[in-house]
Amino acid sequence: MAPVIPGFDYRRVPVADGVSLNVAVAGSGSPVVLLHGFPQTHLMWRHVAADLAADHTVICPDLRGYGASDKPPANAGTDADPAVYAKRTMAADIVALARALGHERFALAGHDRGALVAFRAGLDHPATITHLACLDVLPTLDMWDVLHGTTAAVGFHLFLMAQPPGLPERMIAACPDDFFGHFLDLWVGDPRAIPAEVRAAYLDACRAAVPSIVADYRASAGVDVDHDRADRDGGRRLTMPLTVIQQDWGAALGYDAAALWRAWADDLDHRTVGYGHFMAEEAPADIAKALRELLTR
Template sequence: MFEGFTLDRVQAGDVTLRVRYGGAGSPVVLLHGHPRTHTTWYQVAPALAAAGHTVVCPDTRGYGQSNKPASTEDHTPYSKRTMAADVVALMRALGHETFAVVGHDRGSQVAYRTALDHPDAVSKLVVIDGVPTVEALDRCDVRFASEWWHWFFFAQTENPAERVICADPETWYNAWTANGPAELGPENHADFLAAIRNPATVHAMIEDYRAGLGPDPRADAADRAAGRRIECPMLVLWSTKDDMEQLYGDPLEVWRPWCPHVAGHGIESTHHVAEQAPQALVDSLRKFL
């Protein structure tokens, strides 16, 4: 995987992140979702590098082999605001003052928070399979609660989800069925397995979701109330075989109050588009970036 890329550990603020980077040209950082690591981009990153970009792929804090700081009662160490600050610190450590940000799933929440909190740093924003957290919660109905019940299960601290997941992580995460080596690619699958088998990583990933029902929607709500908007050009992509359209209708309509420059379209894929429809994703990213 990632031929020609450098695998490194880079200090980013108060954490050290595992990161791969390669290519030359305008910089772009790719942020993975749950429960993936940076290796989810193994087909996308080299294609973007070949198209003339410096491509940076970190494991976000807590995920994969990046640091897993102790959390707090309010889960702020795993808030998207904290993770966004990591992204800016990482890119500056690598010599990039401004850059494009692409995020998928949980990584999409880090991506748009980076654009909101650090507008001078983010030149372009791509969100894949995501809407603002506060907008998702505002629209929570029976269908959402039925299909996305894990958001609320993960948030519990009295009977923590970590106990259930760590009892059999490979079954929980469909590691030999929907997320098997044929679907993910053998090296990417091996990295995924190592992550989900590590109880410390599982705990950190769940803290990400706990922050998603605490500091994250509060930050979104404060921005919305203040009229704060995403000022850079923005592309929204979604997997047509996932449930984005069923839950939200046209995802672009959800994003328009947040960004006057938003455009986007669906890609024929199930949820993990970087692994299941990499060429279509690369084509969309190259055109936008």
């Protein structure tokens, strides 16, 4: 049996035609939705969620295509439907989820892929998202802009999964534990932060979701870039308070992360930290504190 967040109730909530999300809910008070990243599930928030549930309603879903949520097919033969895993679609899922649980407005925090969904939700649903936090990502358009030359090798998986349907799925499915485990091992600052049973749950979930995970990344090399570019060209910005917490990749890759985020946000608190990528598991008390500080703005 897969691990769960102790004290949280689990349910399946329909959010779109043929798509229901697996979600863990606990607490009472103003709602906070927490979105996981790659290659993980909602379990990555287990410590932070328990902390916040003391005085907030905390909602932790598996994104569409991940974990125990539904995985609608995005490919028909060698053709892909980019809308199925566009961050715009996935953001609409989260808004529908919150409304189904009785919340018209809510705070939203995301890590990695979940942060890209949260970013899109903030742009597309500004009257719905009260506060926004993005952990250890750049907006999709900026991410592609800064990856160049030999330093882009750190993002080899982005380029692999951007390829047309077929080859990436077959390559990853041939050795899924090696592929997904590579990132769990490489990106963690303190391996003790992801105990064996949680690591196994992540690998089990990813092994069962190769096509949808690839489709999520493929969308970020196409339709998500188009959406970001249209918003940047049109001057669309994040209007709610935003907290961004990142490792200092800018020093290695030659960009100013805070400046990139300031181009999108009117009210930005940007923090550079020394944790590994899986910061909600490595430093949960710090992340919970940062989210509480965000909610007071």
